[in-house]
Amino acid sequence: MADETENKLKDDKITEDSDTTASNATSVEEMIEDENVVQEEIDPKQTELNEALARVSGLEDQLLRSQAEIQNMQQRHAREIQNVHKYDGQKLASAVLPAVDNLERALLVESEDAVAQQIKTGVEMTLKTLVQALTDNGISATGEVGETFDPTKHQAIQSVDSDDVDSDQIASVLQKGYILQDRVLRPAMVAVAK
Numbered sequence: 607m608a609d610e611t612e613n614k615l616k617d618d619k620i621t622e623d624s625d626t627t628a629s630n631a632t633s634v635e636e637m638i639e640d641e642n643v644v645q646e647e648i649d650p651k652q653t654e655l656n657e658a659l660a661r662v663s664g665l666e667d668q669l670l671r672s673q674a675e676i677q678n679m680q681q682r683h684a685r686e687i688q689n690v691h692k693y694d695g696q697k698l699a700s701a702v703l704p705a706v707d708n709l710e711r712a713l714l715v716e717s718e719d720a721v722a723q724q725i726k727t728g729v730e731m732t733l734k735t736l737v738q739a740l741t742d743n744g745i746s747a748t749g750e751v752g753e754t755f756d757p758t759k760h761q762a763i764q765s766v767d768s769d770d771v772d773s774d775q776i777a778s779v780l781q782k783g784y785i786l787q788d789r790v791l792r793p794a795m796v797a798v799a800k
Contacts, residue, residue: 692744692787693786693787693789695743695744695745695786696786696789696791699740699743699745699784699786699791700791700792702736702740703784703791703792705736706733706736706737706740707781707782709729709732709733709736710733710782712726712729713726713729713730713733740784743786744786744787745784745785745786745791746784746785747782747783747784748760748782748783748784748785748790748794749776749779749781749782749783749793749794749795749796750776750779751770751771751776751777751778751779752770752771752775752776753775753776754774754775754776755774755775755776755796755798758790759783759785759790759793759794760776760783760793760794760795760796760798761783761793761794761795761796762796762797762798763780763795763796763797764797764798765797765798765799765800766778766797766798766799766800767799767800768799768800770799771799772799773799773800774798774799775798775799776794776796776797776798776799777796777797777798777799778796778797779794779795779796779797780795780796780797781794781795782794783795
């Protein structure tokens with residue numbers, strides 16, 4: 607009878623273990639199902655989060671590009687303003703240069719009487735004032751005899767033989783040239799030595 611009791615206890619124990627195992631298996635399956643449900647609930651939130659992060663990344667890129675564009679516009683605007691200030695007298699100077707040329711030509715005429723000499727003195731004073739005004743505004747003359755020929759500042763009208771200057775130097779100036787800062791207003795018309 608002790609063996610029977612012992613066998614019955616073993617059978618009960620095995621039944622209990624199998625019930626516990628079945629119960630545990632059912633619990634594990636329920637847990638897996640619960641995880642799948644939770645995973646399904648998380649996936650839409652994760653997807654939404656990923657979409658939001660992608661939008662933020664795109665907006666950050668757009669912001670950086672916009673800031674760079676604004677900075678470029680500000681630099682370009684500053685350069686334009688600087689050039690306007692630097693070359694603001696260009697139009698006026700171009701209009702005044704023919705008057706300077708005419709005054710210089712008037713001074714080349716010989717004056718024999720006192721009235722002509724007074725007129726010549728007045729022309730000299732006017733020319734001096736105009737040249738000073740041009741100089742004060744950053745305008746300088748270019749193209750002097752003996753200066754090396756520079757095609758960016760001078761316009762060669764003719765080539766001449768000259769003993770006074772070396773080859774590729776200005777032998778004579780037919781019309782002065784003028785430069786505003788670093789910009790040529792009018793190239794000098796010159797004869798260049800061969």
